[in-house]
Amino acid sequence: MEPFAYARPTTQAEALGLLGRSFEEAAILAGGTDLLSLMKNYVVTPKRLVDIKGVKEFGGITSEAGGLRIGATATLQELAGNAEVQKKFPGLAAAAAGVPSMQIRNLGTVGGDLLQRPRCWYFRNGFGLLARDAKGNSLVPGGDNRYHAILGNAGPAYFVNPSSLAPVLIALGAELEIAGAKGARKVALEKFYRAPHSEHQREFALAANEFLTSIRLPKGAEQWKSAIYEVREKQALDWPLAAAAVALRMDGAAVREARVVLGHVAPVPWPARGAARALAGNAADAEHAAKAGEAAVAGAHPLSGNKYKVQLARVAVKRAILAAGRA
Numbered sequence: 001m002e003p004f005a006y007a008r009p010t011t012q013a014e015a016l017g018l019l020g021r022s023f024e025e026a027a028i029l030a031g032g033t034d035l036l037s038l039m040k041n042y043v044v045t046p047k048r049l050v051d052i053k054g055v056k057e058f059g060g061i062t063s064e065a066g067g068l069r070i071g072a073t074a075t076l077q078e079l080a081g082n083a084e085v086q087k088k089f090p091g092l093a094a095a096a097a098g099v100p101s102m103q104i105r106n107l108g109t110v111g112g113d114l115l116q117r118p119r120c121w122y123f124r125n126g127f128g129l130l131a132r133d134a135k136g137n138s139l140v141p142g143g144d145n146r147y148h149a150i151l152g153n154a155g156p157a158y159f160v161n162p163s164s165l166a167p168v169l170i171a172l173g174a175e176l177e178i179a180g181a182k183g184a185r186k187v188a189l190e191k192f193y194r195a196p197h198s199e200h201q202r203e204f205a206l207a208a209n210e211f212l213t214s215i216r217l218p219k220g221a222e223q224w225k226s227a228i229y230e231v232r233e234k235q236a237l238d239w240p241l242a243a244a245a246v247a248l249r250m251d252g253a254a255v256r257e258a259r260v261v262l263g264h265v266a267p268v269p270w271p272a273r274g275a276a277r278a279l280a281g282n283a284a285d286a287e288h289a290a291k292a293g294e295a296a297v298a299g300a301h302p303l304s305g306n307k308y309k310v311q312l313a314r315v316a317v318k319r320a321i322l323a324a325g326r327a
Contacts, residue, residue: 005048031108072111091226118159145303152266157195167245167263180210193268227323244316272296284325293317
């Protein structure tokens, strides 16, 4: 790990003043469960860490007239254990509780999960976000791509988005609140992620002199029945191989409107609009859930080593729909 300066601001204004013009100049520290690992492996080498855990306004989970506010530094365990979240947004509570490590749930933050860097082993071993060799050729298509993308993987990005919370938050219509040197702004979580086209881009729309302050679920989000289903290789500390988050608005026994978002199968959380259309007007039963699962992976293009993910994603969608229908 390279030497670095450490700052612990207590106000938003102070924190903003400590950020730099590049991610190499300063990095935000919250739970640190991902950042410190990257620093130990010299993947990122910020000159200053800005610890925002002391900024009280960035924490907490509160119900407001306009919906639910989740502070960026609220921990995954706080989210999983919050009674209101459990009652109104069971899919979100399940996503947070599904992180297998108790240590990570108690240290890791909601904002940190949403901004988590890809778990791609090429990236983690110093080959860059786009995993290229010295000649600029991608290492992924002809390499070990067991855990890489099956959707949105036409290149140059082949990694998968690793967030546990993003799929269900997108399905519930979440919006991010971001503070920066030029003022505050809001962005729909669905539009926050992107597949980079160069090593100079990040996989999310956040500038070096900005940070995430809170996540908001809109008024009426509690009317959607939500669920998530994840498939892991092992039950111990591990990231899912595929996941599906579902939010349903019901009209009696029929689905009035559906949102289906896949996780861990594309460089961004992947809205499966074909699956949502397959559910509209139908019952959330096994037959229609299976058809939605087929529609969700209709555009998949697996690589040489990850064809198995197509079936996992198909099953995850089906089981998430059935779980949401029972909620």
